[in-house]
Amino acid sequence: MTYAKITGTGSYLPGVPVSNAELIARHQLESNDEWIVERTGIRARHIAPATVTSSDLAFEACKKALEAAGRSKDDVDLIIVATSTPDYIFPSTAALLQAKLGIANGAPAFDLQAVCSGFAYALTVADKFIRSGSSKCALVVGAEVFSRILDWKDRGTCVLFGDGAGAVVLEASEQPGILSSAIHADGSHHGILSVPGQVCGGQAIGDPFLRMDGQAVFKFAVRVLSEVAEEVLAAAGLTIDAVDYLIPHQANVRIMQATGKRLGLPAEKCIVTVDRHGNTSAASIPLALDESVRAGKIKAGDTLLLEGVGGGFTWGAALLKF
Numbered sequence: 001m002t003y004a005k006i007t008g009t010g011s012y013l014p015g016v017p018v019s020n021a022e023l024i025a026r027h028q029l030e031s032n033d034e035w036i037v038e039r040t041g042i043r044a045r046h047i048a049p050a051t052v053t054s055s056d057l058a059f060e061a062c063k064k065a066l067e068a069a070g071r072s073k074d075d076v077d078l079i080i081v082a083t084s085t086p087d088y089i090f091p092s093t094a095a096l097l098q099a100k101l102g103i104a105n106g107a108p109a110f111d112l113q114a115v116c117s118g119f120a121y122a123l124t125v126a127d128k129f130i131r132s133g134s135s136k137c138a139l140v141v142g143a144e145v146f147s148r149i150l151d152w153k154d155r156g157t158c159v160l161f162g163d164g165a166g167a168v169v170l171e172a173s174e175q176p177g178i179l180s181s182a183i184h185a186d187g188s189h190h191g192i193l194s195v196p197g198q199v200c201g202g203q204a205i206g207d208p209f210l211r212m213d214g215q216a217v218f219k220f221a222v223r224v225l226s227e228v229a230e231e232v233l234a235a236a237g238l239t240i241d242a243v244d245y246l247i248p249h250q251a252n253v254r255i256m257q258a259t260g261k262r263l264g265l266p267a268e269k270c271i272v273t274v275d276r277h278g279n280t281s282a283a284s285i286p287l288a289l290d291e292s293v294r295a296g297k298i299k300a301g302d303t304l305l306l307e308g309v310g311g312g313f314t315w316g317a318a319l320l321k322f
């Protein structure tokens, strides 16, 4: 049986960490470090310079992932970039990344837009490409510059997000890799988290900033993250006890704690990086994965449960042997 297996991870954060206090001072926010830490767990985030794009961040993360996998750019036969902050309306960030990496083998490259569940979606799609025999070596990437779509006057959202990228090399393997995955959407909830603007006639029309009903998102997230975790565990014939680490989308430490509690997962098995990265949307899961691998926490053979939830609404999970 052919599995899709992660053989290398990489990530990249632009610049230096920006603390809550620095962010508050920079944008003259009526906020304080205590509120942000208590309500979200966030202490710092990275903000990309104005000239740095999602494909730039993705490029750095992919170089590291390829090196970790012992693969060259010429081995790559599929690129999927999960992003909601693409470089351009078109071409895709994935196509720009392909050019930056110097991949000239005609491999397909496309973006996937599922906001904060983008990486769970991209991994699920890449798994299907690999298991069907269409691809053997995929770059699956989450890359975001959410700082570009934040309203710095809206303290309820602008303190939550950050920029960054994470990537994995996903290869065909006879050894178990992705054991099960699931992705879902319910567009009827589109209004609780959105950037309700568009480019028309040379200008942004509507509202080009991220808007969120935080409490509605919170409740929705905890419910669907628990449900989709149970779904992928059942599909693989496993229980939560088999999971070495849960890597949830890093939005709010309280969402992660509530989800872990519902699942009966000990707190030490939940990977948390939101304190240092903020919410990097589609990049948060591969960023957390790469940091944990490089720190020696996650090791070959570990069973990992990756899951995300985001605008749309969308949600998804993948259970895998690392």
Ligand code: UT7
Binding pocket: 030, 031, 032, 035, 036, 039, 040, 116, 155, 156, 157, 159, 193, 212, 213, 214, 215, 217, 218, 221, 249, 251, 252, 255, 279, 281, 309, 310, 311
């Ligand atoms: O990637 C998925 C997307 N996002 C999420 O998963 C986020 C989900 N939601 C959340 O994480 C939380 O709902 C938030 C962190 C966004 C907000 O926490 P909360 O405990 O739900 O607070 P709240 O919205 O009920 O606001 C409580 C108070 C309000 O003041 P009043 O009306 O009680 O006087 C807010 O205006 O806190 C105020 N507030 C702030 N105060 C200081 C909101 N933002 C801030 C702030 N600093 N940055």
